[in-house]
Amino acid sequence: MTRSILDITGLDVTFPGLVRDTRILRGVDLQIQAGQILGLVGESGSGKSMTASACLGMVPEPAVVSGSILIDGEEVVGRSDAELNKMRGGQVAMVFQNPMRSLNPFFTIGQQLTEIIRRHRSCGKQEAIAAATEGLRSVQLPDSNVILCRYPHQLSGGQIQRVMIALALACRPKLLIADEPTTALDVTVQAQIISLLYRLAKEAGLTILFITHDLGVVSQLCDRVAVMYEGEIVETGSVSDIIDNPQHAYSKRLIEAFPAVGRGQQTFKAQGKPACGPSIIMGGAS
Ligand SMILES: Nc1ncnc2c1ncn2[C@@H]1O[C@H](COP(=O)(O)OP(=O)(O)OP(=O)(O)O)[C@@H](O)[C@H]1O
Ligand SMILES: [Mg+2]
Known part of the structure; x- marks a missing residue:
């Protein structure tokens, strides 16, 4: 049902x-x-x-x-x-039209993604990195080691929007x-x-x-x-x-x-x- x-x-x-x-x-x-x-x-x-x-x-x-x-x-x-x-x-989580405005330009994608995961799932650093890697894979960003180390301005528009979807889905809304x-x-x-x-x-x-x-x-x-x-x-x-x-x-x-x-x-x-x-x-x- x-x-x-x-x-x-x-x-x-x-x-x-x-x-x-x-x-x-x-x-x-x-x-x-x-x-x-x-x-x-x-x-x-x-x-x-x-x-x-x-x-x-x-x-x-x-x-x-x-x-x-x-x-x-x-x-x-x-x-x-x-x-x-x-x-x-x-x-509930949200993805916006302009993802650049939702990301902090001074932190890497990895820092921002693991911070959200740790806050919502109360897990350790290693577990958060593993979850972030899995999250990026689920939005078809398989090269997660590279993406996690990058700052928002170092990604293309499509990559950024995928990261935003990964962030939104990180807490399994x-x-x-x-x-x-x-x-x-x-x-x-x-x-x-x-x-x-x-x-x-x-x-x-x-x-x-x-x-x-x-x-x-x-x-x-x-x-x-x-x-x-x-x-x-x-x-x-x-x-x-x-x-x-x-x-x-x-x-x-x-x-x-x-x-x-x-x-x-x-x-x-x-x-x-x-x-x-x-x-x-x-x-x-x-
Ligand atoms: N902070 C606010 N204070 C007062 N009115 C607001 C505020 N934010 C939005 N509005 C008004 O609410 C109405 C609906 O706005 P909304 O942003 O939901 O439209 P929308 O359908 O998303 O439009 P668009 O397709 O352009 O994004 C508009 O008339 C807008 O002027
Ligand atoms: Mg609108």
Whole structure:
């Protein structure tokens, strides 16, 4: 029997204002079943990143958050910072569009990766190095000895994003949130990262909330899609439901703007493997 790893109900985020309050999220309802990839799409400013921040308990002050966000049954809304710190990493982790901003330029990848592993798993140095090596291997960075000794600026964009995914997965989260993780990458590397995320979900059972503007990527990667518009989820369904038969006016406009994502387009899910092919799945770093 499947279970919900993410279960958001009636989520509201409101910024109090001098004249009037601004409601950024309006009664958001969203569920993702274990091992599924949900694509969250919507125009700029519709509230996708705010939804992600809320899942991590990181909505900026002075916003007021109400509603419920259950991650594998554990409530996020209303938790203390200490409790949230424990949940981040263990229950939920995030990969951002600009990974350089999340890494410390003064520490090597090895120092940053082992520090996170040691903090969350309370293990010794050797065990953390072994886990870091394994983590890099799982994101197809097999030359781990080299990568571990490098500083962030010494890696390519694709390598950095793989390191970020390894960092995010280091504490074995139930839910990975990826907020436009491939936007800053060139098309080939983008395909490799998409392929990697697909494999992690289908082989390792990772549950993914994938935020993007790119309906092409959604049609290739995701099991389900939720369309966000002005702080509300206006439509949710399987990828083919939404792409072949959009109901909401905004969904229709979104799909019209992506003519390549039409009916009958073959996706790699139908073939049971990523479109980028086994060479990319098995391949090394970009
Ligand atoms: N710290 C903040 N204070 C006040 N309003 C904010 C803050 N952060 C975001 N907002 C507002 O919340 C709304 C949703 O922003 P959000 O970043 O979630 O959009 P998005 O859907 O991720 O857009 P994009 O596709 O451009 O990344 C926007 O109107 C934005 O101006
Ligand atoms: Mg955003």
